[in-house]
Amino acid sequence: MELFRSESMQLVQFIVPAEAAHDTVLALGEIGLVQFKDMNPSKSGFQRTYYKQVKRCEEMLRKLRYFGEQMVKAGLIPMAQPAPDQAYTLDELEAKLDDLESELRQITNNTEKLRRGHSELVELQIVLEKAGGFFEPGAGSGSMQQDPESVRLGFICGVLPTQKTPSFERILFRATRGNMYLKHSAIEGKIQDPATGEMVEKTVYVVFFAGERARAKILKICEGFGANRYPFPEDFSRQRQMNAEVTARLGELQETLDASIRHRNAALSSIGHHHELWTTLVRREKAIYHTLNMFSIDVTRKCLVAEGWIPVAAKPRIQDALFRANRASSAQMGTVFQPINTDQAPPTYFPTNKVTAVFQGIVEAYGVGRYREVNPTVFTIVTFPFLFAVMFGDFGHGVLMLLAALYLVYNEKKLGKIRQQEIMQMMFDGRYCILLMAIFSIYTGLLYNECFSVPMNWFGTTKWTGCDPKNTSAGDQECTYGGVYAFGVDPIWHGTKTELPFLNSLKMKMSIIMGVTQMMLGIFMSLLNFLYTRDFLSIVCEFIPQVIFLGSLFGYLVILMIMKWTTPGATADLYHVMIYMFLAPGNADCAGEGANGEPGCPENVMFWGQGGFQVFLVLIALASVPVMLFPKPLILKRRWEARQRGEFYTALDDHLNVDGSLDDHVHGDHGFDFSETLVHQMIHTIEFVLGAVSNTASYLRLWALSLAHAQLSAVFWDRVFMAAVATQNPVAMVVGFAVWASATIGVLMLMESLSAFLHALRLHWVEYQNKFYRGDGYKFAPFSLAEILKPEASEYE
Amino acid sequence: MGGTIFWGTTFFIALEVGFYFFVNTTWKAGDRQLQHLLFATSVFCCWMMWAIIYMAQMNPLVVPVLSGPE
Numbered sequence: 001m002e003l004f005r006s007e008s009m010q011l012v013q014f015i016v017p018a019e020a021a022h023d024t025v026l027a028l029g030e031i032g033l034v035q036f037k038d039m040n041p042s043k044s045g046f047q048r049t050y051y052k053q054v055k056r057c058e059e060m061l062r063k064l065r066y067f068g069e070q071m072v073k074a075g076l077i078p079m080a081q082p083a084p085d086q087a088y089t090l091d092e093l094e095a096k097l098d099d100l101e102s103e104l105r106q107i108t109n110n111t112e113k114l115r116r117g118h119s120e121l122v123e124l125q126i127v128l129e130k131a132g133g134f135f136e137p138g139a140g141s142g143s144m145q146q147d148p149e150s151v152r153l154g155f156i157c158g159v160l161p162t163q164k165t166p167s168f169e170r171i172l173f174r175a176t177r178g179n180m181y182l183k184h185s186a187i188e189g190k191i192q193d194p195a196t197g198e199m200v201e202k203t204v205y206v207v208f209f210a211g212e213r214a215r216a217k218i219l220k221i222c223e224g225f226g227a228n229r230y231p232f233p234e235d236f237s238r239q240r241q242m243n244a245e246v247t248a249r250l251g252e253l254q255e256t257l258d259a260s261i262r263h264r265n266a267a268l269s270s271i272g273h274h275h276e277l278w279t280t281l282v283r284r285e286k287a288i289y290h291t292l293n294m295f296s297i298d299v300t301r302k303c304l305v306a307e308g309w310i311p312v313a314a315k316p317r318i319q320d321a322l323f324r325a326n327r328a329s330s331a332q333m334g335t336v337f338q339p340i341n342t343d344q345a346p347p348t349y350f351p352t353n354k355v356t357a358v359f360q361g362i363v364e365a366y367g368v369g370r371y372r373e374v375n376p377t378v379f380t381i382v383t384f385p386f387l388f389a390v391m392f393g394d395f396g397h398g399v400l401m402l403l404a405a406l407y408l409v410y411n412e413k414k415l416g417k418i419r420q421q422e423i424m425q426m427m428f429d430g431r432y433c434i435l436l437m438a439i440f441s442i443y444t445g446l447l448y449n450e451c452f453s454v455p456m457n458w459f460g461t462t463k464w465t466g467c468d469p470k471n472t473s474a475g476d477q478e479c480t481y482g483g484v485y486a487f488g489v490d491p492i493w494h495g496t497k498t499e500l501p502f503l504n505s506l507k508m509k510m511s512i513i514m515g516v517t518q519m520m521l522g523i524f525m526s527l528l529n530f531l532y533t534r535d536f537l538s539i540v541c542e543f544i545p546q547v548i549f550l551g552s553l554f555g556y557l558v559i560l561m562i563m564k565w566t567t568p569g570a571t572a573d574l575y576h577v578m579i580y581m582f583l584a585p586g587n588a589d590c591a592g593e594g595a596n597g598e599p600g601c602p603e604n605v606m607f608w609g610q611g612g613f614q615v616f617l618v619l620i621a622l623a624s625v626p627v628m629l630f631p632k633p634l635i636l637k638r639r640w641e642a643r644q645r646g647e648f649y650t651a652l653d654d655h656l657n658v659d660g661s662l663d664d665h666v667h668g669d670h671g672f673d674f675s676e677t678l679v680h681q682m683i684h685t686i687e688f689v690l691g692a693v694s695n696t697a698s699y700l701r702l703w704a705l706s707l708a709h710a711q712l713s714a715v716f717w718d719r720v721f722m723a724a725v726a727t728q729n730p731v732a733m734v735v736g737f738a739v740w741a742s743a744t745i746g747v748l749m750l751m752e753s754l755s756a757f758l759h760a761l762r763l764h765w766v767e768y769q770n771k772f773y774r775g776d777g778y779k780f781a782p783f784s785l786a787e788i789l790k791p792e793a794s795e796y797e
Numbered sequence: 798m799g800g801t802i803f804w805g806t807t808f809f810i811a812l813e814v815g816f817y818f819f820v821n822t823t824w825k826a827g828d829r830q831l832q833h834l835l836f837a838t839s840v841f842c843c844w845m846m847w848a849i850i851y852m853a854q855m856n857p858l859v860v861p862v863l864s865g866p867e
Binding site: 002003004356378379381382383386390440443444447464467468469476477478479480481484485486487488489490492493495496497498499501502505506509510513514517562565566567568569570571 | 801805831834835838839842843845846847849850851852853854855856857858859860861862863864
């Protein structure tokens with residue numbers, strides 16, 4: 001089963017003739033199953049062989065991004081032409097991009113000049129219209145015209161942004177000490193600013209002043225405020241003449257500008273047809289050269305040496321690709337492809353499909369598995385949604401969730417193409433997990449006999465007799481036992497006074513049983529790890545005592561629970577039994593504690609010889625603790641000493657340590673630190689012994705969450721919806737339904753499901769995985785062009 | 798009563814046998830181990846929960862008390 005252990009990996013060496021290097025990397029990148037090792041980790045980026053090529057690719061990408069920006073500015077959508085009319089090599093493309101860029105920049109510059117001229121003319125035209133208005137009243141009074149001997153007032157007119165007008169006026173006033181006169185009038189609507197091309201609100205101004213010095217000052221202030229100045233003839237006839245000229249020039253300029261923009265858009269859209277193709281090509285080339293930079297160059301510079309991890313199963317495909325790439329580039333030498341032996345830990349690689357990927361992701365969020373250790377994902381695929389459903393169990397909520405999951409799964413092709421919002425994307429990626437969670441929730445909902453907290457009678461009416469829920473006038477009625485409901489919880493319990501004591505007892509015991517079962521599964525998973533590495537020492541000193549410890553304490557508790565359920569009339573207090581098992585293990589019936597020297601708790605005796613059996617269990621549980629603690633470090637020490645004396649040699653297997661152990665720090669040949677090993681073993685033992693208690697208690701969250709879910713949905717149903725129905729008022733009923741529906745969706749379906757999800761996650765990460773999962777490997781990260789060229793990857797460049 | 802446990806368990810075993818053949822006919826050989834394990838685990842989980850809830854009701858210590866008028 002490929003998901004159970006990670007793929008076997010092999011470190012291989014490629015010796016590639018330099019002329020075939022590019023094609024070889026391209027072919028390997030298309031397969032995407034080689035993780036290249038960096039052969040020159042000490043060299044910085046620009047000391048590497050293909051630094052120039054990478055740099056060139058980056059430059060080309062910059063140009064392509066520039067084209068992209070220009071297209072966005074021009075409002076064009078880059079559209080890929082279905083069939084590329086010609087395939088460029090990188091050099092040709094570089095030249096082409098160079099030409100295109102300079103052409104585009106020239107066009108853009110010209111257009112920019114034209115646009116600036118155009119908007120300046122527009123401003124001038126407005127000045128001519130508006131400023132004329134300023135002068136007309138003055139002309140009417142005729143003071144300037146009539147007395148040529150008087151002091152000639154100078155004036156400057158122009159346009160400035162409206163929001164700067166007040167401060168402009170203030171500065172002018174201060175600079176000229178009030179010896180000026182400013183008139184301004186806002187232009188309706190926004191006009192284009194010649195300098196920036198943005199649309200802004202502007203105002204036409206005219207400043208009158210006296211004297212050359214004031215003029216120089218005002219000119220400077222105008223410059224500082226970005227106020228454009230325009231000539232304005234005083235003579236009325238010249239004004240009209242100028243206005244006509246400006247209008248004519250504006251018309252011409254508009255035409256030229258339009259033509260120029262058309263020309264630019266045509267150039268851009270012709271780029272747009274190839275833009276995506278080119279970008280892909282350049283990014284591919286960049287990735288290839290980047291990879292080539294990790295290769296080491298032979299002294300003769302005739303061939304490149306690369307090392308990398310590959311899955312053993314992919315060897316034939318890789319060999320085939322190497323051969324073909326070599327042939328295609330007509331290299332003089334063949335490519336050498338050979339495995340190398342190494343003692344480095346290989347990467348962990350699980351080929352997943354769309355269903356298993358999400359669960360593998362859940363496990364790897366905790367830690368990437370060590371190479372070839374058993375993968376928790378296999379059981380997590382079922383137990384994760386199942387434990388979720390134990391907490392979330394409700395038929396109606398399960399059906400709602402199933403509908404959502406089916407929608408996502410059914411439309412996965414369509415939805416997969418669109419980039420979703422972050423939360424939507426998470427739900428989409430986890431769609432198969434949600435699907436399984438929903439299916440199990442429906443099943444557990446049937447067992448809990450709850451549909452939106454309403455009991456269903458699908459498996460027959462209640463087996464209890466002697467009470468009638470419809471007869472509410474009879475006072476408290478106790479029902480009479482009449483048999484077991486065949487599937488799930490008897491519907492009579494819903495809403496009774498004793499519902500909670502019954503369900504709490506049931507769900508608490510169920511949580512413990514499920515927890516012990518899952519933890520036992522975890523311990524047996526560690527057995528699989530030990531068997532795989534032939535680590536018999538750990539089987540004897542870890543696996544067996546762990547099974548005995550957990551089994552003799554909590555396994556015994558589980559058996560007692562089942563016995564209590566199945567024995568008629570059993571009223572044993574299991575808390576009492578468990579506690580007194582340690583305080584007085586042989587005395588199961590509290591002998592001599594009752595009145596007259598009789599047993600104090602005879603009901604706690606469930607079977608003959610319980611006292612003796614409990615003594616035995618406590619003894620083996622206590623005995624297993626030192627077995628976990630001491631022998632393993634001592635034996636490892638002796639083995640190491642024996643090896644130091646050269647008493648025996650062991651073949652260095654390629655993936656096993658000398659002593660067959662997976663533990664790093666007992667590497668035979670790298671020295672052996674006894675105290676460190678002992679401390680490690682102590683921590684491990686204490687963690688397990690305390691964990692056996694605390695982890696079992698931790699599974700009670702299954703009960704707590706399930707209780708919370710059932711109570712919340714019952715409150716929403718009874719207090720909101722049923723209360724509204726009871727009023728018999730249609731409006732109240734509609735409002736009540738709306739409130740109930742939104743509470744069901746918002747609180748139960750979203751918040752409660754999230755909390756159940758997180759608790760299921762914790763139970764798997766901590767309680768289950770800490771029994772066997774080391775999770776200290778590193779993930780296989782192959783050089784894959786498909787991965788690099790994914791559209792979303794470009795955002796991270 | 799023991800009869801229901803027996804027949805219920807038989808039902809779940811039959812379900813698993815059914816899934817066994819379902820997996821064999823749905824997936825191609827060499828690719829089935831994971832599916833077999835997943836279905837078996839699911840059936841086991843479902844059986845366990847059903848059995849727990851059934852057994853918990855076999856000898857009830859608490860009886861349902863319907864509350865009368867308040």
